[in-house]
Amino acid sequence: MSQENLKSILKSHELRITDCRLDVMQFFLNEKGALSQGDLENQFTQYDRVTLYRTLNSFLDSGILHKIPNETGTATYGLCHDTCSPDHHEHNHIHFKCNSCGQIECLDEKVVPKVTVPTGYKIDGVNMIVDGICATCA
Amino acid sequence: MSQENLKSILKSHELRITDCRLDVMQFFLNEKGALSQGDLENQFTQYDRVTLYRTLNSFLDSGILHKIPNETGTATYGLCHDTCSPDHHEHNHIHFKCNSCGQIECLDEKVVPKVTVPTGYKIDGVNMIVDGICATCA
DNA sequence: TTATAAATGCAAGTGAGTTGCATAAACTAT
DNA sequence: ATAGTTTATGCAACTCACTTGCATTTATAA
Numbered sequence A, B: 001m002s003q004e005n006l007k008s009i010l011k012s013h014e015l016r017i018t019d020c021r022l023d024v025m026q027f028f029l030n031e032k033g034a035l036s037q038g039d040l041e042n043q044f045t046q047y048d049r050v051t052l053y054r055t056l057n058s059f060l061d062s063g064i065l066h067k068i069p070n071e072t073g074t075a076t077y078g079l080c081h082d083t084c085s086p087d088h089h090e091h092n093h094i095h096f097k098c099n100s101c102g103q104i105e106c107l108d109e110k111v112v113p114k115v116t117v118p119t120g121y122k123i124d125g126v127n128m129i130v131d132g133i134c135a136t137c138a
Numbered sequence C: 001t002t003a004t005a006a007a008t009g010c011a012a013g014t015g016a017g018t019t020g021c022a023t024a025a026a027c028t029a030t
Numbered sequence D: 001a002t003a004g005t006t007t008a009t010g011c012a013a014c015t016c017a018c019t020t021g022c023a024t025t026t027a028t029a030a
Helices: A003-012 A019-031 A037-043 A049-061 B003-012 B019-031 B037-043 B049-061
Strands: A065-068 A076-079 A093-098 A104-107 A122-133 B065-068 B076-079 B093-098 B104-107 B122-133
Touching: A003 A019, A019 A037, A019 A049, A019 A076, A037 A049, A049 A065, A049 A076, A065 A093, A076 A104, B003 B019, B019 B037, B019 B049, B019 B076, B037 B049, B049 B065, B049 B076, B065 B093, B076 B104
Parallel strands: A093 A122, B093 B122
Antiparallel strands: A065 A076, A093 A104, A122 B122, B065 B076, B093 B104
């Protein structure tokens, strides 16, 4: 994606334009899959780890990224749909985790299956984590 | 649940019978909802935190408990279905997280909705995290 | 009852993420 | 373009969840 497009994405989320943010943004767009703090640290040794943490958090707050629930204790992040805003996230995500390569992807399926919950419960959002083997590893 | 029943659960999972394991087991059965290490520490000040960690891990390994994916960096655990074993977990869980009280429950729904994944992908298991407001908080 | 294997407690260590503060860079209004 | 204001960065040090090593105690099996 062009530098100008990246800048306009940041601007539209009311974020100042910095090298670190542009680089991290580009990285997420290229990689497609989910990324962790560690991935960023490996990729961008020129930035301090704290700066990368803060970049992730500013992207989270502004609705550019979302956290993907997992059971490992290490946060992974994925790009939000265009419809996400700081106040209202598009909550219905489907994530696929490959048990072979460990890669996590956000699937583009627009349709999250219906769930039924006990009477009296109100559903805000649904997050699916599907695990298995991805096409590359199969 | 009776002390004898608790003991037979531990035995059937090839775990030695200790006070800590009996107490933690009973606690999970009473609480029904998901619990964290912190919950156990608050409840059982007589046991060292490391012992509680190790108790949780032995229950995980033997298929008594499963970890519930979340985005907080703090592990929460729930009782497995009877059909779980160390080697083969019943992977299709539905968890409900109340955004008001924070309580996490494992719903008993046997039917996890069908998901479609891209061609070439193989599904091992599906984990759903539904968030919203529980009946008590509504 | 004794031998053996595993569980416990304590101390210390790791790894992910956060906070405080000084400096540097990005935006705003002249 | 410039000066002033606001925000981002880097560094050091911190917190919190969780783990490991090792000596001691306890559970089980012979």
